[in-house]
Amino acid sequence: MKKLLKDQLFALLLGLIDGILTVLALATGHVLKHGETPITLSLSLKVAFATAVSGACIYFFSEYSRQRHRLIHAEKQLNLATHGRLATTHIGRQILRETLWGVLISSIFNFAGGMLPLSTAMIFPQAQWVAIVIALLMLVLLGIGIASLVYGNALAWSVSLVLAGAFVAFIGYKLNVV
């Protein structure tokens, strides 16, 4: 399991960041403009499910096409005369399998990343803005986590992610999607 998560770190981070940012974009307008209408479980599930499904499709098509393109590149390096030959070998099945695992992991973390802030809004119906704070806090923690993984600057990573989150939240507030 640990190895799978390590191999699928890209999918995990993509899912988590996508889930949090999408929720910020979709829910900020609702929370700040219609605070009197509480976020329900049904709304939370709908938003988290929609982001997870769209994230899964985006991940599958972009990652699988990227991997197939890398196979074409490898074919050129190996001087293979026919294109698409490597895709019919074990490697072709391997990249499809890895991509599907990535889709699963990305979807789970996408759903969790979306559901967690919205759940707090359900717990505190009088202070729904807590959802936005929790989402931004999650981005801070994520920044610290990424920094420790890549031996980077935790402050720089956290601030960058929070700025991205704040920007997306501002757009969501202006557009007032949900």
Add this chain to the structure above:
Amino acid sequence: MGIRQILLDVDKARERPEIVDIATAIESVDCVEGLSIVVNEIDMETVGMEITVEGEDLKYDEIVAAIEKTGAVVHSLDQLLAGKKMITPVHRSR
């Protein structure tokens, strides 16, 4: 006449397949009793290997197919030993 030993020049992309996967694929072919894989060239994108396979009655086509199924490419058959007796090749010196 049974083929007893073959020496193949094989290339693979750096990332995939793993050398262990290639060895496992060759080993799964009937009549293969042993093999060795020696990496002799590492490029930016590719890895060149010399693969020696030994057995009593090797099926050359099946071995090549097994290697290519993993995603590696057989470039040439560089040496072949066959017959009842194993003969040590004598390399001509000029």
